[in-house]
Amino acid sequence: MAFIEIRNLLKHFKKVVAVNHISIDVQEGEMLTLLGPSGCGKTTTLRCIAGLERPEGGDILIDGKSMIAEGFVQPSKRGIGMVFQNYAVWPHMKVVNNVTYGLKMQGMSKKVVREKAQQVLELVDLVGLEERYPGQLSGGQQQRVALARALVRNPKVLLLDEPLSNLDAKLREKMRFEIKSLVKRMGITSVYVTHDQAEAMVISDRIAVMEAGNVVQIGSAEEIYQRPANRFVADFIGTTNFIPGKVLEIDRQTETIYVRTDFSEKMLCKAGTLASITPGAAVFASIRPEDVDILAERPQAGENVFKGTIVHKAYLGNFLYFFVSINGTMVRAQVAHYLPQEEGQDIFLSLNPRKCMILL
């Protein structure tokens, strides 16, 4: 039995359906990320788990107990910890009082409260700042206060709503690892919300990609990246080339699909086959830029080799990024080695068939 079970959750705001009958399981000790663009319903789902929104249908079970169907359970009674996007650290209380607020309200003894506060402040590396007011702290420090406050009561579930989006890039990168190791150490089941896919891939055990209120795919970072379920996921995670074409023939034995595109009679695609494809269907052949190889001359052998013209070449430090036009179709390629060819010159692209996926 999963630790958090979301069953058929339905939430709408006036006429807009924000969460459309979704079901997700979060295993105990797992960090699951809800990933998607603005408006996809990820924050709403998180707030439903917290009890800050009342869904119109469905149920959420935490540790086997229903939070909705058998009577709505208030957020204060769910045993959760939550980190808000704007931290929501109370400005009129010192850091230590922010952190110990929940404990004191429970009626714990002063000694126990002080001990726990000390522990958690060490955990988030805020020792020495207890007596400060939030107004005197930096953004990153405030965020750690919010984290400490959420963790101090040893919650069953930790919810994080885009906690890093207000930090600068370097700090964000550092905090990702810190949060992940902290949560793993404490073994808390967590649900994380973000629109930043790099963040999701670093921090999660599994990712649930959402679009317009629906869960489109759930899987590990690698699954989602290498085997995206549809065009939306392929486009949202990393960058992908989408080459429109029509299915020519399907060879089920070698698991190969031949596609006719604007620039080629026959293009081989091997990965990501869909059982429902029929010849003549309009599809997208998609391949990631790093799987497109660039060659100065046409190679002796190899499938999917096409000649094109360099439209734009960009130097990005650790790799070169090319926009190549093959008879009008723009293909992006990313190579980690040096190439002398400049814009306007001809070049050969090799699209690795094994990495070429058919998506609808």
Add this chain to the structure above:
Amino acid sequence: MSRGDYSLSTFIWLIIAFLVIYPLSFLLVESFKIAETGGFGIGNFLEFFQDTYYLKTFANTLWLSILVLLTSTLFGIPLAYILARYRQYGKTIFTALILLPIVLPAYAGVFAFIIFFGKFGTLNLLLMEAGIIATPINFIYGLHGLVFIQALHMLPFIVLSLAAGFTQIDPAFEEAAEVEGASGFRRFITVTLPLCTPTYLAGAVIVFLWPFTDWLTPLILGQVDYLPSIAYINIAYHFTDMHRKYMGIVAVVVSSFVCIALFLVARWWVERKKYTGLSKGTTSEGRVIEPGILVKTLSYSYMGLTAFIVLLIPIVLGLSAFSRRWVFQPFPTYWTLDNFKVILSESPLLIQNSFVFSAVALIFGIVFGLPAAYVIVRTKVRGKDALDFVITLMLAFPGMAVGVSYLLAFWDTIPLATHWMIMPLALFSRRLPYFLRMAHSSYLQLDISLEEASEVCGVGKIRTFFYISLPLLIKGVLVGVVMFFIMAFQEISTAIFLYRGGWETLPIGIFLNWHRGMEFGIAAAMAFLMIVITFILLLIISRIGGSILKAAWGPGSR
């Protein structure tokens, strides 16, 4: 929607129904009573709209409103512009001064100006002594005086609204106009002013409605032919003549309808026209100009003149309060503390009543206003927008309407009017919207995630309110508290209908003293006392407010 929210909302609606809807409906019903037959009919209204006298008073009042609005706008625009745009010395003091007419009771101004501008007032006497004029100029006894006094009283509303409007305008709008070639006055008329319309309208409505509720100023100036004044006379004086009483009620009802209609139209108009652009967001200061020498001098002179006129009120009243037999002299000659002795010895009850009633009303206001603000801002119960609307609508009702309706509604059926509690209740009903608006906007500024964070820490809604919401709301709430108390303290239009022997407040005392033709000095002394008390209250509250702020926000604030 949680059950707790629903019960709270229901409770609030019940109170509103009892204290607002019931009395006002009673008022409306009474206006349809025919004195001769004892039955119901529209006869009173027919008479009202066919009688030339009543129609004349109605037209007079409308005309007065228009004049007052135009005057205060004309004189207010430069002030608002100066406050919002120029770097001048003394802006803070001046802003405080410009607020003075609001916190001073309206009738205080009338007395002061009669003493100073009257036929044998200071100004006329000085001019005659200097030989500039032979006979006194009539400065204030007439429509012009009435407009002047009422415009001055309402000036702060216009100035503050416009100043806020000017400050809020994204400088980019005006800069774009200048780039297109429209500069100076042209730009002001075509871009700046129109962009202020929403904020201006907010203040303009309050100003326009004032002549419909100010029954006392015209009476003191000997101008009777205005709707609120004849309503008062009909109801308060002719209480044995049922017909006239009902006509008075009709006058109040008509005034109320006009006020409410205008209020709603203005609201609709503002909401309909969207004046915000897709601008990046401005500095909180808005555009600031460094004016040239000539403009600067003119500005200072204008500010000085306005300050002088406003300060005349407390100064003249003060002089009068501390003197006796100040007649036919430009300045007092005989100084004494007798006036105050008389007040304190013969009617200390006035002061006590004023404080007690205002304080009790304030308690009602807080106990009721905070939960109401919570329901409107934080919950999703059905009807909360209607609640907001009804309470805001109460702002539009003339004070007389509240007073008269309470007198009628709580006389026979629910004999609440026989208990002194009716006074604070009426004060509370009348002034509640002021407090609620402050509580409302404070609540809006309180980020809901601060409350949600408390809930996910295991703390229920009620304790969250006291430990998190309230400390963070205090700042805005305090302002509402002060305004409420001051307004309740100087309330007369409501109280005048409900008081009984022993329940008189200071404002009523002033009115009675003037009315019975007693020593002007005593009435002036009372008015002066009110001003002093109001001022001290403001000082105390700002001190307390400051220290609470320090505790709430800590030594370092964002």
